[in-house]
């Protein structure tokens with residue numbers, strides 16, 4: 001019998017994970033089988049993420065340095081750079097607008113009272129993160145001894161150093177071609193290893209989803225159903241309509257074509273809730289299935305994974321309005337503009353790890369004087385919503401590289 005393709009195996013793994021997780025949920029956490037099942041899925045899921053993280057840093061480092069160095073050869077660097085940033089800014093703006101408009105229209109949270117969540121709030125201590133401090137911290141984290149950044153796995157600092165090294169390689173020219181060759185070979189090797197890790201993806205994804213679904217707090221989901229519906233609805237609208245439409249209008253590629261090439265990465269993002277852990281898979285899909293040139297993907301995708309987060313931006317804006325409704329505050333237009341700007345900064349600053357958006361959310365709430373403790377209400381449902389917003393975050397990066405490839409070539 002012929003084995004199903006890897007794509008098919010990943011999809012089947014995801015469906016299996018959700019079904020088994022649901023079954024475990026029905027049996028209850030006390031059940032012996034559920035306990036061993038959750039232990040095993042915890043082990044397998046973590047192993048899969050560890051393997052992705054193992055390859056992540058060498059991959060980011062080489063792909064950006066090589067990407068920049070090769071772009072210069074096509075004298076495209078400036079165009080690619082500008083198009084990438086403009087595309088990211090436009091799509092994030094659309095995402096936040098969607099979140100704000102839908103929240104103003106449907107007013108999730110207006111029927112609820114914050115007192116209902118007193119228990120959750122009491123046991124929560126918010127980290128103070130005022131905007132200026134957040135900004136200072138963000139800037140400070142950009143520049144780091146590269147060896148520390150590599151060893152700590154700090155993606156943002158590695159991106160920045162690799163950018164600088166790439167530019168130095170360009171400026172230095174032929175004199176450094178040996179180093180460039182080595183980096184290029186290292187990049188090819190890391191992509192080969194990513195291919196091996198992907199063989200485990202169906203199991204890793206099934207394990208992660210079993211754990212996620214089995215440990216959901218259904219009562220909380222019911223209470224917050226309206227908010228969840230608004231967030232899920234707008235995130236899907238952005239991911240299924242807006243981004244594919246932009247892709248179609250600019251490149252002529254259909255949504256089905258995109259889904260076929262991108263699904264490995266989208267499903268991995270859904271299961272891991274981490275753009276960073278998914279990055280090796282995103283790179284693989286973008287270069288191998290969606291046929292974006294490595295020098296463009298090598299630049300757009302890693303940068304996108306750290307700064308371009310449409311799903312997170314939309315969520316931060318919608319959640320701020322939800323909490324305002326909950327505490328009975330009517331945010332004025334100016335205040336909503338402040339939410340808009342801080343949600344954008346929060347999404348750029350959030351690292352691509354699970355629930356990162358929750359940490360930067362504090363800043364958005366504080367910018368308009370909302371109580372940061374209210375985050376305690378959102379925490380129990382965050383892992384669930386994180387799945388979808390991370391998927392859209394990763395989708396934005398892949399569509400971004402297709403768009404950039406098209407526009408940068410067009411004007412070449």
Ligand code: ASP
Nearest residue numbers: 274275312352353356357
């Ligand atoms: N988990 C998201 C990501 O990795 C970030 C967030 O929490 O919104 O893209």
